[in-house]
Amino acid sequence: MSETIRIADLRNPVLTEVQQAMMSYAEANPVELTVDAVLAAAKAASGLDDFGPEDFKERLAVWLDTIDSDPNRTPYTRMLLFNLCLKYATGRLRLQALLTRHPEIHDIELEPPVIVTGLPRTGTTNLVNMLAADTRFRSMPLWEADEPVPVLGDGPGLDGVDPRYKRCAEGWQVFQGYNPYLAAWHPMNPDHIDEDMSLMQLDFSSYYLESLMQTAPQWRDYYLEHDQTPHYRYLRTALQALTWFRGPRRWVLKCPQHLENLGPLxxxxxxxxxxITHRDPVGVVQSFATMMAFTGRMGFKNPDFDGIFTYWADLVDRMLRAGIRDAPLVPDKQRVDVYFDKYMADPMGTVARVYDTAGIELTDEAREQIQAYVASHPRNKHGVMTYDLREDFGVEPAQLRERYRFYLDVHPVAAEVK
Incomplete structure (x- = not known):
């Protein structure tokens, strides 16, 4: 039976020893949140200097200023952002170097992919991992998403394990140290299939900064004011590069942000x-706002828990409206709507509908691979998070649900939060 987990100190946080140590380390080692500092560090780390088209610098500057201009941010948050920007800038350099060495990558033909999207916490992760168990699909595990292009000459060790896998495994242990609930919320072990948004982060454009930093209004406004089509084309090029390393050529992908970018997609x-997955939006807000409020204990000097809740209630609103508005852009013969309760009741039936729509045979071998994945990854294996909208945020579920009536009238999902 799965452990029931409840965060007892959400509004009055008590940092663990590991969290305190990380906060102290960041305070003792301040970083400079400037484009020049990030790019100089990336060049030094990679030994490369060609970033490709330089329009990304403007977006990187907004990322950095979103946090640098906020006096309520902790040194830990500043260090976290610098290190992530360094990782993405370094990854961009390596991808550009690969494309320069092998221009034939641009000519690789990708087969029609299967792309899963929907609000966070609506089953997208579970579904994409089930589909990815079919070895006829190409998918992107976290270890590869973290470092899409290996260091030139940095091959597997004597044990045959890619060093990127080992680094990712070490990182997963660190992450669990400062967030003991991460495995229950969103597993990030090296084999876990990651969001393709990771590749767009090399181009410094996605909604990722909002989830990473609990709130990011400056970046949000910039992001929403700009057409994301160029960054989706960057994603396609990155997928061609990963396909050049190894096949097959039919990808299975997933990311919640596609819901508000169906046109660019x-x-x-x-x-x-x-x-497109569908679930009670009240449960989505409840879960994500709680997760953001928890991580906010390290992100802000004085966390505004109600502000975090409002931000994520707004974000869910905007994604649902965009998804309803743009759903007709995807032809009916290429779209599958998945309702969470029906999916949980019959996972293989949902998978069969996806295969049928995509024109892919659901072979006996594929069924066995998918069922083997399900058997080895039982739901809630890391515990069941419990929430309380009323106690934690002073919000009545029924009142919040009315805010999303425009969505529920189109997609009458089962109410999960009473």
Whole structure:
């Protein structure tokens, strides 16, 4: 039976020893949140200097200023952002170097992908991992998403394990040290299939900064004011590069942000089968706002828990409206709507619908691979998080649900939070 987990100190946080140590280390080692500092560090780390098209610098500057201009941010948050920007800038350098060495990558033909999207916490992760168990699909595990292009000459060791895998495994242990609930919320072990948004982060454009930093209004406004089509084309090029390393050529992908970017997604992948998941939005807000409030204990000097809740209630609103507005951009014959309760009741039936829409045979071997994954990854194996909207945020579920009536009238999902 799964352990029941409840965060007892959400509004009055008590930092663990590990969290305190990380906060102290960051305070003793301040970072400079400037484009020049990040790019200089990336060049030094990689030995490369060609970033490709330089328009990304403007977006990187907004990322950095979003945090640098906020006096309520902790040194830990500043260090976290610098290190992530360094990782993405270094990854961009390596990808650009690979494309320069092998321009034939641009000519690789990708087969029609299957792309899963929907609000966070609606089953997208579980579904994409089930599909990825079918070895006829190409997917992107976290260890590869973290470092898409290996260091030139940095091959597997004597044990045959890619060093990127080992680094990712070490990082997963560190993450669990400062967030003991992470495995229950969103497993990030090296084999876990990651969001393709990771590749767009090399181009410094995605909604990722909002989830990473609990709130990011400055970046949000910039992001929403700009067409994301170029960044989806960057994603396609990055997928071609990963396919050059190893096949097959039919990808299974997933990311919640596609829900509000169905137009750009269709521009880059016009032949994709798009799977859209649906679940009670009240439960989504409850879960994500709680997670953001918890991580906010290290992100802010004085966390505004109600502000975090409002931000994520707004974000869910905007994604649902965009998804309803743009759903007609995806032809009916290429779209699958998945309702969470029906999916949980019959996972293989949902998978069969996806395969049928994509025109892929669900072979006996594929069924066995998917069922083996399900058997080895039982739901809630890391514990069941419990929430309380009323106690933690002073919000009545029924009142919040009315805010999303525009969505529920189109997609009458089962109410999960009473």
């Amino acid at each position: 269709r521009s880059a992948f016009p032949d994709a089968t798009v799977v």
